[in-house]
Structures are given as structure tokens and as C-alpha cells.
Amino acid sequence: MRPTAWIRARLDRGWSLSSLGANEARILFDVAASAAAVGAAVGFLALFVPGSTSFRQTAPLLMAPILFIAWNVVAGLYTRLRIAAWQRKAVVLFGTVTATSVICVLLGAPAAGVVLWGLIVTAPVILGRLFVALPFSRHTSLVTTLVTHRHGPVLVLGGAGYIGWHTVDLLLGRGYEVRVLDRLMYGRESIAEFVGHPRFELIEGDVTDITKLTAAARNASAMIHLAGLVGDPACAVDADFTRHTNIVATRMAKEVAQSLGVYRFVFASSCSVYGLSDGEVDELSAVNPLSLYAQTKADSERELLHALRDDFFVTVLRFATVFGHSKRPRFDLVTNLFTAQAMIEGRITVAGPDQWRPFIHVRDLARAVLHVLEAPPEIVQSQVYNVGDRRLNMTIGQLAELVATVSREFRDSVTVTLREQAAPDRRNYLVSFEKIRSHLGFQAETGLADGIREMARNFASGSYQNYRDEVYSNVATTLRAVETFYDPLESQRLYTPRRVG
Ligand SMILES: NC(=O)c1ccc[n+]([C@@H]2O[C@H](COP(=O)([O-])OP(=O)(O)OC[C@H]3O[C@@H](n4cnc5c(N)ncnc54)[C@H](O)[C@@H]3O)[C@@H](O)[C@H]2O)c1
Structure with missing residues (x-):
């Protein structure tokens, strides 16, 4: 500063x-x-x-x-x-x-x-x-x-993303100073409206660029780590790049936070670490990651919760499957995809209708981050919370029917069709959210129907481009990022120490 x-x-x-x-x-x-x-x-x-x-x-x-x-x-x-x-x-x-x-x-x-x-x-x-x-x-x-800077900016790694946009918006609305470090894989449109805000600062760069990370963390009061590759298909593009972006980045963020005295750290993990399970899982259940994405989340959690100092307050949030509108829209998420199919094609195609998923609206995830940030540090220190709401646990088949019903408010004739899964998604899990409810009083504010309705309204008003467009594709974006990752000139730009100032 x-x-x-x-x-x-x-x-x-x-x-x-x-x-x-x-x-x-x-x-x-x-x-x-x-x-x-x-x-x-x-x-x-x-x-x-x-x-x-x-x-x-x-x-x-x-x-x-x-x-x-x-x-x-x-x-x-x-x-x-x-x-x-x-x-x-x-x-x-x-x-x-x-x-x-x-x-x-x-x-x-x-x-x-x-x-x-x-x-x-x-x-x-x-x-x-x-x-x-x-x-x-x-x-x-x-x-x-004595040990926390309570007044420095909150640093949001990945603040230009789907969840990041809501997190930044909520933090600014609550009067926080916010600093974002993001490599802007999906462009800067999502956060364009924040640029120029007196309490907002954007640093464009990679979390694994130590110079940028250090500059971003200086004087920060908390670090919220939302940056990374998201979802199984994007993480399957290149295993080395995925591990670099999801695990190495987390390790570096932790080291820099500890070194610079940023004592509060909130990490976005995923309920997909539970993989396949027969009964309901909670935070004490064994993790069973079935994909590289879930594995990187489990590894990052371990990295963060391992060898902690007493004065470093880390909280891991295992997000449920997200849905809803954001300024950086995502259509690879099942609810959003079904809504897009219903609104554009009038036909929802379902595979694996009996699988259970825990859902949560994207705005509610940002609220959960804020709950953690504002909780007494001793309550949330080294805690893992599943973030969702029991009322929003549902099977994929039930979800498709709900999307069809809500979409019919905006257009005629929406059908639901079953299809065989080419590569079966083996995840099936029912999740307990009792811990975050009882510890932090967190409950979802937005139900599935309301979230679907909001997206359908955005489709009806033409707010989105073609939902299949590359600008929304995690896989296409990751392919481009991988090219950069292996380009020696680009690596040099990212990782060679530079004279600052
Ligand atoms: N959306 C979900 O369903 C969901 C569910 C569970 C967990 N999560 C986790 O929440 C976090 C945020 O998810 P999202 O949906 O907002 O993803 P997103 O892809 O929309 O946003 C990620 C942001 O991080 C940035 N980024 C990625 N790698 C970076 C790096 N190395 N350095 C700097 N910036 C980088 C991207 O540019 C992007 O703006 C992720 O860690 C994700 O795994 C998401």
C-alpha cells in the first residue's frame, strides 16, 4: 500500500x-x-x-x-x-x-x-x-x-471467476477493501465493473508467480483462495499443469501468507473429494477422490492443514455443486447446463438420473466465505466445512424435472430425455451440512427453483451468448493456458525474478 x-x-x-x-x-x-x-x-x-x-x-x-x-x-x-x-x-x-x-x-x-x-x-x-x-x-x-492485521485488504485469488465475482461483490458491499490476483483466464469483463472502485485493486497474474503473489499478499488481512482449474474435464487436459495450478499454487499461497503475516486463509475445496459413498457423508468421513480434480483438492487440503502454526487460521470449505448466475457464467455445471438446454433447445438430456448431488447457489457460497471470515478465528481454525444446505440435496433426475418445470414459465414445451452415459460419472454422494449450520449458523438463502428462474430470465433477456461458445468453456480455456505453460518465453516472463520498482 x-x-x-x-x-x-x-x-x-x-x-x-x-x-x-x-x-x-x-x-x-x-x-x-x-x-x-x-x-x-x-x-x-x-x-x-x-x-x-x-x-x-x-x-x-x-x-x-x-x-x-x-x-x-x-x-x-x-x-x-x-x-x-x-x-x-x-x-x-x-x-x-x-x-x-x-x-x-x-x-x-x-x-x-x-x-x-x-x-x-x-x-x-x-x-x-x-x-x-x-x-x-x-x-x-x-x-x-495482536496477531492479525484486521484492516488490510482481503486478497481474493481467482476473484474474477464464477464464485470470485460474487465474493468480491459481497466483500465490497460489506465495506471491505478487496484485492484480486487473477490470471484472467476468462477475460476481465466479469470484474470490469469493480475496476475504479476506491476499495478495489486488481493484480493480473498467476498465483505461482512469486513476485505477483508477494505483492498481492502484502499487508492483506486475509487470503481467500478460489483460483485454480475447475471440474474433471478441464483438469484432465494436462495432469502436470493441473497439479501445478491446483496444488503448487496452494502451497505457495500458504507459504506466502504465513511469511507475510496474512493469518486468515480460506480455501475453496469441493464435496467431490467424497467420491462414491453409500450413506450420508460428513467432514469426518474418509475422502475418496475419483478424479484428478478431486485428488488435487484432497491434496491441497492436506497441504493446508499440515504443519500449521498456532497463529495461522486456515479454513477449508468443501463446496457443494454450484448453480446460478454470475458475471462469469458457467454452463458446465449441471443445473446451469440443464437450464441452458431447456431455454435454448427445449430439451434436457439426462444421464445418471439416480445420482445424488448436493447443490448450492453461487451467491450462498460467497456468503459462506464471509461467514468464515467474520467468525472468531478460534472457531474456524483448521476446520473443514461442507458448504451446502440439506434442503438442496437432490438426484440429477429430480433436478431435470425441476428445471423443466421452471423453464416452462418462460417458454412452451420443455422435455426431459434420458441417455446412456458414454463415460459414466461415478460420483454419487449425499452430504451432511450440519457442521456449518451449527458452528456458523450458515444456511442457504437461494433455493434451486429461484436460482434456475434467475438464469432462465437471463436467457430470455439475451444476457448470455451461445452457451456452447468457447468463451464459457473450461476445457478450451485450459487448452490455451497449457500452451502458455509450456512456452519457454512465457515461463520466463512468469517465473524469472524481476526488478520491482
Ligand atoms: N463452481 C463449482 O461448482 C465449484 C464446486 C466446488 C469447488 N469449487 C472451487 O471453487 C473455486 C472457484 O471456482 P469457480 O467456479 O469460481 O472457478 P472459475 O474457473 O470460474 O474461476 C477461477 C478463477 O481463477 C483464475 N485462475 C485459475 N488459475 C489461476 C492461477 N494459477 N493464478 C491466478 N488465477 C488463476 C481464473 O482466471 C478464474 O478467474 C475453485 O477452486 C473450484 O475448484 C467450485
Whole structure:
């Protein structure tokens, strides 16, 4: 963030204690402890060391809080050591207290007062760090205040996508600053309306481009990871590219988030990790990925939930099968495809009508992300949630009938035809959404009929191009991206470190 933008944002936030950023809270605490220690030391000198409170002698002591903060800044206590273990911080603080004391004595402060200052200030600044690191205090709002930037922008990786558009729209509507990092595989039209918004920033680039990722994560308050290749057909185009885009990118995003102190991380996984199951599955059920796409989601989850620091708050959201309108429309999703077939051709073609699917409207997914973002971090830390709503579990056959019924409000004669599956889709799962309902109070707001109706209305008003057009195709877009991936010039542009600024 530019200094002027930071100053403006700081002034906007006001000066109440609850508006403090993480570092502001730390520095205020250290200044307060140090100033209180100066007060105690000067009082001690006045009472017990006659003749020691002349201006020449007390002035260096009064400078102790400033010197102490300056040493802490130089030692990196508010920057790179912010996330270090408390023992390391204790050693550094001991060093900065000693350095401050030595300078005060050299400047002429009475040794007794300086020693007393050092003893008094050491206790709160070191014990404070120990207290924050203790297990019982890890889950308090104190920790949240101390370790999280609560005021930086929310970084949305893949914010120009189908779910990303709704997420950005919702975040901006709630007053957040939003930064998007997206390689714009589907163009920039979806987010054109946000460009120019005072709280919106777009960085065009790949998540695996470390320079861009680092720039995007700087000063962010949270990272929402929606970028990646979506769906079985697109992920089957090139296995290496898929793993790179879905797993390597996730690993890099986690590393950069942790390194830059972006402590909240929300990851978009998928209920397809459950694969095939007989009964209802919940978050404790074994995963059984049946495709490379589902496998990359399972691997990414493991990557994210593995070897976590206590102050890194990761939440994995396993999205149900999405439906509904977005500024980046998708017609590879079964509900949207059926609606397109019904509205354009008047005939829905169904394969595997008895398979169960859990459905959820795309806007509700963005709401779920927001629920997580606004929940106390200790509740959502390292949690996996299925995101959907029991009321929207349905078989593919039932869905086709529902789409046909709703589409008949807009046009005559919509039929449903069964066909054999060329390559059978073996996924069949009933999912429980009890955990997200009971933990976070999340329930869907948009039902299937309303979502289908909204899309049908968009078809009727001509908002979409031909739904079979390449601009909507994940596979065609992935094929183009794969070419770029293997083009050495393009790789060089993406991955060679560049001079910044
Ligand atoms: N839509 C669903 O049914 C569904 C279901 C479950 C999970 N999900 C997950 O939700 C996330 C978002 O899905 P969506 O439907 O919005 O997909 P989408 O394809 O519409 O959006 C993905 C966005 O990410 C960007 N992107 C892809 N790879 C990138 C990279 N390496 N660097 C930068 N940007 C990159 C694309 O340009 C695109 O804008 C995905 O991770 C997906 O797997 C989606």
C-alpha cells in the first residue's frame, strides 16, 4: 500500500482501541509498559536517592521509551520477528532493554533508576509475549488483536471467476477493501465493473508467480483462495499443469501468507473429494477422490492443514455443486447446463438420473466465505466445512424435472430425455451440512427453483451468448493456458525474478 493510502486508511479507522492494527497494538503496549516503568523509576529516585532528579539526570531516563521502541524496530520485533516463537522474542527484548539501559547510563541517567526501569519493563513485555503464546490464551480475542492485521485488504485469488465475482461483490458491499490476483483466464469483463472502485485493486497474474503473489499478499488481512482449474474435464487436459495450478499454487499461497503475516486463509475445496459413498457423508468421513480434480483438492487440503502454526487460521470449505448466475457464467455445471438446454433447445438430456448431488447457489457460497471470515478465528481454525444446505440435496433426475418445470414459465414445451452415459460419472454422494449450520449458523438463502428462474430470465433477456461458445468453456480455456505453460518465453516472463520498482 502506498504511504498516502495507508495514512488515509489509518485516519478513516479512527483511534479507538478496537480500531488498532496488530502492530499498532503491540507498539502501544510496549510504549505503555516502558512509560509506566519510567514513572516508577523516577518516583523511586525522588523518594530514595536524594539529588538524583535534576533535569540533566532524568531527561535521559524519560527518553527510554523512545529508545526502547527504536531498538525494537531495528531488531525487527514488529516486522520479521512478529511471528517468531516467544522465546526468540524474549531474547531480543532482553537485548533491546539492555541496549536502551546502556545508552541511558551513557547519557547520564542514574544507574539505580535505569536498572529499576529495566527490571520493571522486562516483566510485562516478555511475559506479555509468553502469555499470548500460552495454549489457553491462543483462542482469545486478545490473540486475534495482536496477531492479525484486521484492516488490510482481503486478497481474493481467482476473484474474477464464477464464485470470485460474487465474493468480491459481497466483500465490497460489506465495506471491505478487496484485492484480486487473477490470471484472467476468462477475460476481465466479469470484474470490469469493480475496476475504479476506491476499495478495489486488481493484480493480473498467476498465483505461482512469486513476485505477483508477494505483492498481492502484502499487508492483506486475509487470503481467500478460489483460483485454480475447475471440474474433471478441464483438469484432465494436462495432469502436470493441473497439479501445478491446483496444488503448487496452494502451497505457495500458504507459504506466502504465513511469511507475510496474512493469518486468515480460506480455501475453496469441493464435496467431490467424497467420491462414491453409500450413506450420508460428513467432514469426518474418509475422502475418496475419483478424479484428478478431486485428488488435487484432497491434496491441497492436506497441504493446508499440515504443519500449521498456532497463529495461522486456515479454513477449508468443501463446496457443494454450484448453480446460478454470475458475471462469469458457467454452463458446465449441471443445473446451469440443464437450464441452458431447456431455454435454448427445449430439451434436457439426462444421464445418471439416480445420482445424488448436493447443490448450492453461487451467491450462498460467497456468503459462506464471509461467514468464515467474520467468525472468531478460534472457531474456524483448521476446520473443514461442507458448504451446502440439506434442503438442496437432490438426484440429477429430480433436478431435470425441476428445471423443466421452471423453464416452462418462460417458454412452451420443455422435455426431459434420458441417455446412456458414454463415460459414466461415478460420483454419487449425499452430504451432511450440519457442521456449518451449527458452528456458523450458515444456511442457504437461494433455493434451486429461484436460482434456475434467475438464469432462465437471463436467457430470455439475451444476457448470455451461445452457451456452447468457447468463451464459457473450461476445457478450451485450459487448452490455451497449457500452451502458455509450456512456452519457454512465457515461463520466463512468469517465473524469472524481476526488478520491482
Ligand atoms: N463452481 C463449482 O461448482 C465449484 C464446486 C466446488 C469447488 N469449487 C472451487 O471453487 C473455486 C472457484 O471456482 P469457480 O467456479 O469460481 O472457478 P472459475 O474457473 O470460474 O474461476 C477461477 C478463477 O481463477 C483464475 N485462475 C485459475 N488459475 C489461476 C492461477 N494459477 N493464478 C491466478 N488465477 C488463476 C481464473 O482466471 C478464474 O478467474 C475453485 O477452486 C473450484 O475448484 C467450485
